[in-house]
Amino acid sequence: xxxxxxxxxxxxxxxxxxxxxxxxxxxxxxxxxxxxxxxxxxxxxxxxxxxxxxxxxxxxxxxxxxxxxxxxxxxxxxxxxxxxxxxxxxxxxxxxxxxxxxxxxxxxxxxxxxxxxxxxxxxxxxxxxxxxxxxxxxxxxxxxxxxxxxxxxxxxxxxxxxxxxxxxxxxxxxxxxxxxxxxxxxxxxxxxxxxxxxxxx
Amino acid sequence: xxxxxxxxxxxxxxxxxxxxxxxxxxxxxxxxxxxxxxxxxxxxxxxxxxxxxxxxxxxxxxxxxxxxxxxxxxxxxxxxxxxxxxxxxxxxxxxxxxxxxxxxxxxxxxxxxxxxxxxxxxxxxxxxxxxxxxxxxxxxxxxxxxxxxxxxxxxxxxxxxxxxxxxxxxxxxxxxxxxxxxxxxxxxxxxxxxxxxxxxxxxxxxxxxxxxxxxxxxxxxxxxxxxxxxxxxxxxxxxxxxxxxxxxxxxxxxxxxxxxxxxxxxxxxxxxxxxxxxxxxxxxxxxxxxxxxxxxxxxxxxxxxxxxxxxxxxxxxxxxxxxxxxxxxxxxxxxxxxxxxxxxxxxxxxxxxxxxxxxxxxxxxxxxxxxxxxxxxxxxxxxxxxxxxxxxxxxxxxxxxxxxxxxxxxxxxxxxxxxxxxxxxxxxxxxxxxxxxxxxxxxxxxxxxxxxxxxxxxxxxxxxxxxxxxxxxxxxxxxxxxxxxxxxxxxxxxxxxxxxxxxxxxxxxxxxxxxxxxxxxxxxxxxxxxxxxxxxxxxxxxxxxxxxxxxxxxxxxxxxxxxxxxxxxxxxxxxxxxxxxxxxxxxxxxxxxxxxxxxxxxxxxxxxxxxxxxxxxxxxxxxxxxxxxxxxxxxxxxxxxxxxxxxxxxxxxxxxxxxxxxxxxxxxxx
Numbered sequence: 001x002x003x004x005x006x007x008x009x010x011x012x013x014x015x016x017x018x019x020x021x022x023x024x025x026x027x028x029x030x031x032x033x034x035x036x037x038x039x040x041x042x043x044x045x046x047x048x049x050x051x052x053x054x055x056x057x058x059x060x061x062x063x064x065x066x067x068x069x070x071x072x073x074x075x076x077x078x079x080x081x082x083x084x085x086x087x088x089x090x091x092x093x094x095x096x097x098x099x100x101x102x103x104x105x106x107x108x109x110x111x112x113x114x115x116x117x118x119x120x121x122x123x124x125x126x127x128x129x130x131x132x133x134x135x136x137x138x139x140x141x142x143x144x145x146x147x148x149x150x151x152x153x154x155x156x157x158x159x160x161x162x163x164x165x166x167x168x169x170x171x172x173x174x175x176x177x178x179x180x181x182x183x184x185x186x187x188x189x190x191x192x193x194x195x196x197x198x199x200x201x
Numbered sequence: 202x203x204x205x206x207x208x209x210x211x212x213x214x215x216x217x218x219x220x221x222x223x224x225x226x227x228x229x230x231x232x233x234x235x236x237x238x239x240x241x242x243x244x245x246x247x248x249x250x251x252x253x254x255x256x257x258x259x260x261x262x263x264x265x266x267x268x269x270x271x272x273x274x275x276x277x278x279x280x281x282x283x284x285x286x287x288x289x290x291x292x293x294x295x296x297x298x299x300x301x302x303x304x305x306x307x308x309x310x311x312x313x314x315x316x317x318x319x320x321x322x323x324x325x326x327x328x329x330x331x332x333x334x335x336x337x338x339x340x341x342x343x344x345x346x347x348x349x350x351x352x353x354x355x356x357x358x359x360x361x362x363x364x365x366x367x368x369x370x371x372x373x374x375x376x377x378x379x380x381x382x383x384x385x386x387x388x389x390x391x392x393x394x395x396x397x398x399x400x401x402x403x404x405x406x407x408x409x410x411x412x413x414x415x416x417x418x419x420x421x422x423x424x425x426x427x428x429x430x431x432x433x434x435x436x437x438x439x440x441x442x443x444x445x446x447x448x449x450x451x452x453x454x455x456x457x458x459x460x461x462x463x464x465x466x467x468x469x470x471x472x473x474x475x476x477x478x479x480x481x482x483x484x485x486x487x488x489x490x491x492x493x494x495x496x497x498x499x500x501x502x503x504x505x506x507x508x509x510x511x512x513x514x515x516x517x518x519x520x521x522x523x524x525x526x527x528x529x530x531x532x533x534x535x536x537x538x539x540x541x542x543x544x545x546x547x548x549x550x551x552x553x554x555x556x557x558x559x560x561x562x563x564x565x566x567x568x569x570x571x572x573x574x575x576x577x578x579x580x581x582x583x584x585x586x587x588x589x590x591x592x593x594x595x596x597x598x599x600x601x602x603x604x605x606x607x608x609x610x611x612x613x614x615x616x617x618x619x620x621x622x623x624x625x626x627x628x629x630x631x632x633x634x635x636x637x638x639x640x641x642x643x644x645x646x647x648x649x650x651x652x653x654x655x656x657x658x659x660x661x662x663x664x665x666x667x668x669x670x671x672x673x674x675x676x677x678x679x680x681x682x683x684x685x686x687x688x689x690x691x692x693x694x695x696x697x698x699x700x701x702x703x704x705x706x707x708x709x710x711x712x713x714x715x716x717x718x719x720x721x722x723x724x725x726x727x728x729x730x731x732x733x734x735x736x737x738x739x740x741x742x743x744x745x746x747x748x749x750x751x752x753x754x755x756x757x758x759x760x761x762x763x764x765x766x767x768x769x770x771x772x773x774x775x776x777x778x779x780x781x782x783x784x785x786x787x788x789x790x791x792x793x794x795x796x797x798x799x800x801x802x803x804x805x806x807x808x809x810x811x812x813x814x815x816x817x818x819x820x821x822x823x824x825x826x827x828x829x830x831x832x833x834x835x836x837x838x839x840x841x842x843x844x845x846x847x848x849x850x851x852x853x854x855x856x857x858x859x860x861x862x863x864x865x866x867x868x869x870x871x
Binding site: 041048 | 531
């Protein structure tokens with residue numbers, strides 16, 4: 001039997017190379033670790049979800065709404081956009097003063113107030129429309145707090161609970177302000193037996 | 202006694218006027234019947250007066266080879282007294298009057314070689330703009346308006362046109378939650394006078410519009426729009442175009458799904474035109490959009506249209522399905538498949554099946570961003586034998602500055618090409634606004650400098666295609682493009698790009714001599730640089746085609762800088778050379794623009810502009826245009842003075858024209 005013509009052999013080689021490339025691509029797609037998978041996909045595409053990123057903090061759309069702690073701002077839900085935006089849609093963090101239109105007394109609600117609240121810097125901690133976290137927080141409460149409050153300065157010897165990264169700051173502290181120093185929650189005072197002050201929100 | 206509705210209306214208006222008396226000054230809010238005790242009559246809110254002087258000296262000259270030179274000079278002096286203000290009758294929400302009136306004397310002296318154009322007149326003239334708004338806070342606010350304005354329109358490299366616009370009308374709005382409705386009627390007269398009568402233009406137009414925008418339910422929206430136009434148009438004393446047209450459009454939108462993510466839009470349209478050109482159309486569009494996920498959506502379109510022209514009537518049916526998928530933030534893939542059936546009654550049919558796939562890719566890469574796209578499309582077209590001509594209406598065509606706009610339609614019947622503005626009202630004239638060349642495989646439209654078509658304007662072109670034997674044509678089109686935009690580093694602002702497209706066609710017919718099936722390859726590549734006020738671009742285009750091949754080189758340099766309050770500098774230069782081997786022609790176009798506006802003193806603004814355009818072409822001829830203008834505006838207190846000078850010239854192979862003017866204006870307000 002005669003040898004196949006050179007052009008036929010060349011076509012066959014191209015097909016073999018194509019099949020091998022396809023198999024390699026399939027193996028790469030399905031067989032690697034999540035990190036490797038992310039690394040390869042990110043080389044070709046923007047916006048690939050990072051497996052090591054906090055999932056909920058970067059979630060958008062349907063993923064965000066599936067969160068068990070999902071929260072939504074009522075005017076946003078009811079599509080009353082003009083309540084906050086008026087005729088402009090380029091509001092930035094410096095425009096948090098608009099929040100005070102409805103949340104009138106939030107900056108002076110307690111004897112001791114959290115600085116950003118007094119400054120009406122609501123969008124430092126809260127998302128304006130919807131969030132995967134309760135109370136429209138931008139992240140897990142602890143992550144929101146350590147955005148400003150360096151963990152190294154929390155005094156873990158005096159308060160061992162500060163070293164427990166599984167706990168939320170809001171377990172013991174109020175976020176906006178309170179009647180006691182450090183905005184300590186009433187229930188924490190009661191359970192520890194310390195003398196109480198007026199109830200806080 | 203039984204009162205007529207008109208008497209009842211007048212009685213109610215009088216009652217409101219009487220009851221609104223005695224309101225505090227500038228009181229706003231609804232008219233409250235029965236609460237007010239005293240009557241204020243007419244309440245003057247604002248009254249301003251001014252005296253104006255305007256003077257112009259103008260010289261226009263046209264020398265045409267083989268003909269006598271035409272020259273026109275004008276001296277114009279105008280002085281007028283202007284009153285403007287605002288007043289309320291009874292209450293500002295009952296009748297709010299505002300406007301201005303100018304009454305004056307004008308002396309005009311025109312010496313012209315154009316027969317009948319000479320004038321030496323003194324006349325009274327009047328300009329006005331008056332508005333009366335009734336019941337502004339009621340359910341039915343209504344505005345009556347009338348105006349008469351004059352303006353001088355400067356045309357690039359051509360003489361100035363005097364334009365007089367007069368209009369009157371009524372606008373009323375029914376503020377109803379159930380059936381909100383706006384109705385407007387306007388009568389408009391526009392007269393434009395060219396010193397040589399070439400670009401004279403007049404329109405008498407009556408327009409009635411009605412618009413209702415209703416939210417039927419939270420997820421259903423209905424818009425109804427009706428427009429009636431009655432237009433009498435004349436150009437240069439010879440061309441006349443009269444027509445009436447009715448246009449009714451109804452749009453219903455329904456959103457559905459858990460989050461209203463799906464929608465169904467239905468649009469019905471009835472259009473009927475009678476006059477110089479008769480046509481009517483009935484059209485129904487259905488568009489269903491389904492959002493299956495954030496990354497995947499589909500769309501289904503169905504269109505039916507009945508078209509009736511003077512020569513024939515057509516049924517047009519098109520269906521299309523489209524799917525779009527987004528992969529992360531980088532890749533958007535679109536796939537569509539569709540079919541079209543056109544049945545020209547008793548003449549023939551045209552059927553088409555088409556499919557297309559397009560991939561768009563965006564990726565952040567080192568130092569910048571990469572944009573790329575690729576597409577592949579296939580069209581299978583079956584044309585039946587056609588023994589009679591058919592009409593093709595309103596095809597949108599972009600008309601470039603110098604190069605001709607190519608319409609690749611073969612066998613167009615001479616004398617049937619009609620070009621209008623995008624609204625379909627103003628008809629452009631061959632020989633004045635554009636030149637037309639018919640070829641067996643196509644026709645070309647080229648704008649005339651100084652005509653009514655602006656460079657790069659989109660116009661509507663209608664024409665009739667002659668009889669044609671049956672054929673099957675298959676087309677395969679592929680395109681690929683990429684652009685790399687550098688955003689960081691020393692080369693930030695640089696952006697090289699390329700675009701390649703290829704169309705291959707196959708013809709199956711018993712009479713191939715009637716068809717001009719062309720395979721076309723187009724390669725465009727270039728580089729841009731944008732940084733701060735600077736813009737640079739170099740581009741090369743190579744078009745390989747059996748019938749319309751060309752090579753084009755384009756260079757552009759621009760600079761725009763704001764220099765402070767009311768001050769800016771614009772520099773722009775473009776160079777274009779188009780080599781058309783089949784026509785044995787090389788078209789070269791140079792354009793340069795310099796504009797500087799500056800507030801040199803707190804009271805003095807200065808504007809300077811230079812415009813240069815040079816075109817060389819063996820096929821179309823040579824032309825050179827150059828224009829210089831200077832404008833000074835001085836303000837002090839309530840006095841404003843302005844001075845404008847302009848010199849413009851245009852030389853072509855067959856004529857030389859020049860246009861100069863000096864204008865001076867003075868306004869003193871009180």
